[in-house]
Amino acid sequence: MRGAYTGRLLAGLFIINTLFSACKKEQLLTQGGELAFSTDTLTFDTVFTAQGSFTLGLKIYNRQGQKVNISSVRLEKGSQSYFHLNVDGVSGNQVANREVAAHDSIYVFATVNIDPTDANTPFVVEDRLIATLNGKDYSIPFMAFGQNAYYVKDSVLQSQAWKTDKPYVIINSAAVDENATLVIPPGCRIYMHADSRLFVLGRLVARGTKADSIIFQGDRLDRGYFGNVGYAGEWGGIYFFEESYGSELDWVVLKDCGNSARGALPAAIQVTGPSASGNTQLTMRHTIIGNTLGYGIVSFRGMFAMENSLVYATGAPALAIFQGGNCTVRNCDFVNYYPPRINHTDNPTVSVLNYLDTGDRPQDYIAADLQATFTNCLIYGSLDDEFVAQQKGNYVYDLRLEHCLLKTSRKPEVLPDVVVQVNCKYNEDPKFANYNESDFRAADNSSPLVDAGTGSAGPTDLDGRTRMVRAIDIGCYELQ
Numbered sequence: 060m061r062g063a064y065t066g067r068l069l070a071g072l073f074i075i076n077t078l079f080s081a082c083k084k085e086q087l088l089t090q091g092g093e094l095a096f097s098t099d100t101l102t103f104d105t106v107f108t109a110q111g112s113f114t115l116g117l118k119i120y121n122r123q124g125q126k127v128n129i130s131s132v133r134l135e136k137g138s139q140s141y142f143h144l145n146v147d148g149v150s151g152n153q154v155a156n157r158e159v160a161a162h163d164s165i166y167v168f169a170t171v172n173i174d175p176t177d178a179n180t181p182f183v184v185e186d187r188l189i190a191t192l193n194g195k196d197y198s199i200p201f202m203a204f205g206q207n208a209y210y211v212k213d214s215v216l217q218s219q220a221w222k223t224d225k226p227y228v229i230i231n232s233a234a235v236d237e238n239a240t241l242v243i244p245p246g247c248r249i250y251m252h253a254d255s256r257l258f259v260l261g262r263l264v265a266r267g268t269k270a271d272s273i274i275f276q277g278d279r280l281d282r283g284y285f286g287n288v289g290y291a292g293e294w295g296g297i298y299f300f301e302e303s304y305g306s307e308l309d310w311v312v313l314k315d316c317g318n319s320a321r322g323a324l325p326a327a328i329q330v331t332g333p334s335a336s337g338n339t340q341l342t343m344r345h346t347i348i349g350n351t352l353g354y355g356i357v358s359f360r361g362m363f364a365m366e367n368s369l370v371y372a373t374g375a376p377a378l379a380i381f382q383g384g385n386c387t388v389r390n391c392d393f394v395n396y397y398p399p400r401i402n403h404t405d406n407p408t409v410s411v412l413n414y415l416d417t418g419d420r421p422q423d424y425i426a427a428d429l430q431a432t433f434t435n436c437l438i439y440g441s442l443d444d445e446f447v448a449q450q451k452g453n454y455v456y457d458l459r460l461e462h463c464l465l466k467t468s469r470k471p472e473v474l475p476d477v478v479v480q481v482n483c484k485y486n487e488d489p490k491f492a493n494y495n496e497s498d499f500r501a502a503d504n505s506s507p508l509v510d511a512g513t514g515s516a517g518p519t520d521l522d523g524r525t526r527m528v529r530a531i532d533i534g535c536y537e538l539q
Contacts (some may be wrong), residue, residue, distance in 0.1 A: 086125050086126070087125065087126055087127070087128060087158075088123055088125040088126065088127045088193070089193065090193055091193060092121075092123050092125075092127055092192055092193055093122065093123075093192070093197070094119055094120065094121065094127075094129070094190050094192050094197040095119070095120040095122060095197075096117055096118070096119060096120070096197070096199050097117045097118040097119075097120070097164075098117050098199065099199060100199060100200050100201075100202060101115055101117055101169060101188070101199060101200070101201045101202070102201075102202045102203075103115060103171050103201075103202065103203035103204065104204070104212075113170065113171055113203075114168055114169065114170045115168070115169055116166055116167065116168045116169070117166075117167050117169075117188075117199075118164040118165065118166060118167070119132070119159070119164060119165050119167060119190055120163075120164045121159040121160070121161065121162065121163055121164065122162065123161060123162075124161050124162070125161050126158055126159060126160045126161050126163075127158070127159050127192055127193075128156055128157070128158050128159075128192075129156070129157045129158075129159060129165075129190050129191065129192055130155060130156060130191045130192070130193075131153065131154070131155055131189070131190070131191040132144070132146045132153070132154045132157060132167065132188070132189070132190045132191075133152060133153035133154070133188075133189050134152045134153070134186050134187070134188060134189070134201075135186055135187040135188075135189055135198075136186050136187075137152055137153065138152060140152060140186045141171050141172065141173060141184045141186070141203065141205075142169050142170065142171050142184075142186050142201055142203075143169070143170045143171075143172070144167060144168070144169055144188075145167070145168040145169075145170075146165065146166075146167050147165040147166060147167075167188065169188070169201060171184065171201075171203045173203065173204075173205055175204075175205065175206050175207040176206075176207065177206070178206065180205040180206050181205045181206075181278065181279070182204070182205050182206050182208055182226070182228045182250050182252075182278045183202060183203075183204065183205060183228065183230065183252050183278055184202070184203045184204070184205045185200060185201060185202050185203075186200075186201045187199070187200050187201065188200075188201060202230075204228075206226075207225055208225050208226045208227065208228045208250070209221070209222070209225055209226070209227045209228070210227075210228050210230060211227060211228065211229045211230065211233045212229075212230040212231055212233075213230070213231045213232070213233075214233045214234070215233070215234050215236050216233055216234065216235050216236060216239060216241055217236055217239045218239045218240045218241070218261075219239075219241060219242070220241075220242040220244065221241070221242065221243050221244065221247055222244070222247075223244055223245075223246045223247050226247075226248040226249070226250055227247065227248070227249045227250070228249075228250045228251075228252065228278055229249065229250070229251050229252060229255045229257060230252040230255060231252070231254075231255060232254075232255045232256045232257070232258065232295070233255075233257055233258070234257075234258040234259070234260060235257070235258070235259045235260060235261045235262065235263055235303075236260060236261055237260040237261050237302045238261055239260075239261035239262070240261055240262040240263075240264060241259075241261070241262070241263050241264070242264045242265075243263070243264070243265040243266075243273050244266070244267075244273075245266065245267040245268045245270075245271035245272075245273065245310070246267065246271035246272075246273070247265075247267075247273050248273075248274050248276075249273070249274065249275045249276075250276060250277065250278035251275060251276065251277055251278060251293070251294035251295070251316070252277075252278050252294065253277070253278075253293065253294065253320075254294065254295060254318065254320035254321060255294050255295055256294070256295035256296055256297070256298060256323065257275075257296075257297045257298070258298050258300070259297065259298065259299045259300065259303045259306060260300050260302045260303055261302070261303060262303065262304070262305050262306050263297070263299075263303075263306040263307075263308075264305075264306065264307050265307065265308050265309070265311050266307060266309045266310070267309060267310030267311055267345075268310050269310060269345070269519075269522075269523035271310075272310045272311065272312050273308075273310065273311045273312070274311075274312045274314075275294075275297070275311070275312065275313045275314070275316070276289070276293070276294075276312075276313075276314050276315055276316075277289065277293030277294045277315050277316070278294075279293055289314060289315035289350055290315060290350075291315055291316070291317060291318075291350045291351055291352035291372075291374065291401050292315070292316070292317055292318035292325070292352030292353075293315040293316065293318070294315070294316045294318065295316060295317070295318055295320065295323060296313070296316050296317055296325075296326045296327045296328055296329060296351075296353075297313070297327070297328050297329075298323075298326075298328075298329040298331070299328070299329065299330045299331065299340050299341050299361070300331050301331060301332060301333065301334060301335050302335055303334070303340050303341075304334045304335070304336045304338040304339065304340050304362075305338060305339070305340075306340060306341045306342070307341075307342050307343075307344075308341070308342070308343045308344070308346045309343075309344045309345055309346070310344075310345045310346075311343075311345075311346045311347075312346075312347045312348075312349075313327045313328070313346075313347070313348045313349075313351075314347075314348075314349050314350050314351075315350050315351075316351055316352070317351035317352040317353035317354065317355075317373070317374065317375075318352050318353070319352075319353060324353070324354070324357065325351075325352055325353020325354060325374070325375065326351075326353050326354035326355070326356070326357040326375075327348045327351045327353075327354065327355050327356065327373075328341075328343075328348065328355070328356045328357070329354075329356075329357050329358075329359075330356070330357075330358040330359070330361030330362070330363050330384075331358075331359045331360070331361060332358070332359065332360040332361040332362050332384055332385075333360050333361075333362060333384070333385075334362050338362070339362050339363060339364055339385075340361060340362045340363055341361075341362075341363040341364075342363070342364045342365070343363070343364070343365035343366075343368050344365070344366055344367055344368065344517065345367050345368065345519075345521055346365065346368040346369075347368065347369045347370075347521070348368075348369070348370045348371075348373075348377075349369070349370070349371050349372050349497065350372045350401070351372065351373040351374065351401075352374045352401070353373070353374055353375045354373060354375040354376055354377075354378075354379050355370035355371075355373040355375075355376070355377040355378060355393070356370060356377070356378045356379070357375075357376075357378075357379045357381070358378075358379070358380045358381065358384055358386065359381050359382050359384070359415065360381075360382040360383050360384045360427050361380075361384045361385075361386070362384060362385045362386070363384075363386050364386065364387040364388070365386075365387075365388050365389070365391055366388070366389040366390050366391065366516055366517050367389075367390050367391070367516060367517055367519070367520050367521050367535050368391045368392075368521070368535055369391070369392045369394075369499065369521060369535050370391070370392070370393050370394075371392065371393070371394040371395065371497060371499065372395065372401055372497065373395060373401070373403075373408075374401045374402060374403070374406075375406050376406050376407055376408060376409060376410050377393040377394070377395060377408045377409060378393055378408070378409045378410075379409075379410050379412075380410065380411045380412060380429070380431065381412050381414070381415040382412070382413065382414060382415040382425060382426060382427050383413040383414075383426065383427035383428050383429035383430075383454065383455075384427070384429060384430075384431070385429075385430045385431070386430075386431045386432075387431075387432050387434075388431070388432065388433045388434070388436055389432075389433075389434045389435055389436070389514075389516050389517075390434070390435045390436065390512065390516035390517070390520070390531070390532075390533070390534060390535055391433075391436050391437075391534070391535055392436070392437045392439075392499050392534045392535045392536075393408045393409050393436070393437065393438045393439075393445075394408065394437065394438075394439050394440060394494070394499055395408045395440035395441065395442075395445070396440055396441045396494055396495075397441055403440065403441060403442070404442075405442075407440075407442060407444055407445050407446060407447045408438055408439070408440045408442075408445040408446065408466075409438045409445065409446050409447070410446075410447045410448075410449075411429070411431055411446075411447070411448045411449075411458055412447075412448075412449050412450075412451075413426050413427060413428070413429040413449075413450050413451065413452070413454055413455075413456050414426035414427075414449075414450075414451040414452065424451055424452075426451050426452040426454050427454060428454050428455035428456075428457075429450075429454070429455060429456050429457060429458060430455065430457045431457070431458050431459070432458075432459045432461070433459070433460050433461070433463050434461045434462060434463070434512075434513065434514065434516075435461070435462050435463065435511075435512035435513065435514070435516055435531065435532075435533050435534070436460075436463045436464075436533070436534070437463070437464050437489060437499075437508065437533055437534040437535075438463065438464070438465050438466065438467075439464065439465075439466045439489055440466055442466070443466075443467075443468055444466070444467050444468050444470075444473050445465070445466040445467060446465045446466070446467045446473070446474070447467075447473050447474075448473070448474055448475065448478050449472075449475070450475060450477060456477050458477070458478045458479065459478075459479040459481070460478065460479065460480045460481065460483050461481040461482065461483070461513060462481065462482050462483065462511060462512050462513045462533060463483045463484070463533065464483070464484040464485075464487060464489060464507060464508060464511070464533050464534075465483060465484070465485055465486075466485075466486055467485060467486070469485060482513070484507055484511065484533075487507040488507075489501065489506055489507065489508055489534075490502045490503070490505060490506040490507070490508075499534070499535075499536065500522075500536045500538065501532065501534075501536065501538045503538075504538065506538070507533075508532050508533040508534050508538070509532050509538050510527070510530040510531070510532060511532065511533045512530070512531040512532055512533050513531075514531075515531070516531055520532075520535060520536050520537040521535040521536055522536060522537070524536075524537050524539055525537075527539075
């Protein structure tokens with residue numbers, strides 16, 4: 060009898076414990092808690108055919124020991140989204156009150172429908188899935204490719220030549236591999252997604268023409284939303300490293316770039332040297348860099364050359380040379396006034412230093428030899444001193460300015476005696492055609508730029524005009 064009673068007692072306790080555990084599991088978590096997703100980004104890598112569609116799925120996890128009620132699963136853009144949802148079997152871009160058992164999950168399926176021939180469709184279609192638990196939002200991005208284009212995503216590029224039948228879109232940056240050469244032909248259009256950069260360890264050969272320039276710009280096509288203007292910092296820039304040499308930019312435009320996302324230095328172009336080969340890393344001709352959030356060009360002991368080029372409207376110096384290096388600059392304009400949407404209040408337009416500060420103490424710097432020549436260059440802007448040259452340490456500081464027009468007070472701390480200055484002009488009004496419209500051509504023959512240059516500066520100016528043989532103008536434009 061006692062054994063039977065004990066058995067019934069144990070069975071009863073087991074049933075009670077089971078019921079108690081079941082009741083405990085059914086309790087709803089009404090405060091706090093967390094949600095997790097099965098992926099950090101839902102990416103539709105398919106390049107779509109006309110009126111095509113594609114579906115991907117993900118899970119939303121409840122890792123708590125109690126069931127939860129997800130009060131809302133929705134797309135940030137709602138009915139305006141290119142994406143469409145099915146949440147736990149319920150269709151709609153906003154689905155409410157989906158219960159998820161403890162240590163369980165629900166499925167979310169997302170479909171995207173895109174006509175890639177629609178020129179109004181962005182190159183990169185984006186939205187965000189938002190799930191709300193007890194008043195807190197959890198989200199992941201959605202990304203799909205829109206228009207027909209060549210999409211370059213997280214890529215290391217080997218030697219190749221790009222085409223012009225479709226634009227290129229770079230997502231999450233790309234790198235030209237060491238000893239590889241990327242050739243970009245005239246008329247090629249390159250759209251850079253937010254925060255993306257092009258890193259060059261090998262060679263970049265981008266040769267356009269006056270009629271068919273090569274353009275790097277952000278991939279935001281909804282300009283109406285931005286007042287039909289481009290904003291500085293829409294993408295990163297192009298970075299050349301020590302391994303790189305022999306790169307060329309000719310008839311190339313870089314605009315609306317220079318952000319500092321992902322900890323990168325904000326610059327449209329960065330050259331880091333010295334070249335491992337001892338050769339010039341980058342040569343720029345007929346290149347325009349404008350509307351840049353950070354530097355136009357920044358060099359760290361780099362080796363570069365440029366001529367008949369324009370750098371303007373930059374948040375940091377249009378050209379900054381740190382830690383020495385070797386450069387030749389001929390018939391170029393570096394101009395900063397008060398560009399719209401960019402601040403120009405304290406950074407000179409051009410600075411040439413043979414050192415790089417590494418700390419707050421006077422001895423905290425690294426330095427190297429400098430060899431730099433500026434010939435027939437215009438360096439101008441709204442500050443009193445738009446050109447600064449400084450030297451530290453017992454290193455070669457060979458800086459030569461010939462037939463340039465500079466905006467500077469020429470104080471020793473700005474232009475030390477070691478700087479060689481030959482037939483330069485200072486603080487004379489260049490008499491631009493219209494600097495408010497970024498037209499830095501000389502208005503007429505009364506400009507001090509006209510016939511004030513020396514030597515030769517390549518066969519054509521930035522307008523494609525033939526340079527004068529005997530007397531050329533200062534700057535990237537030739538008045539004819």
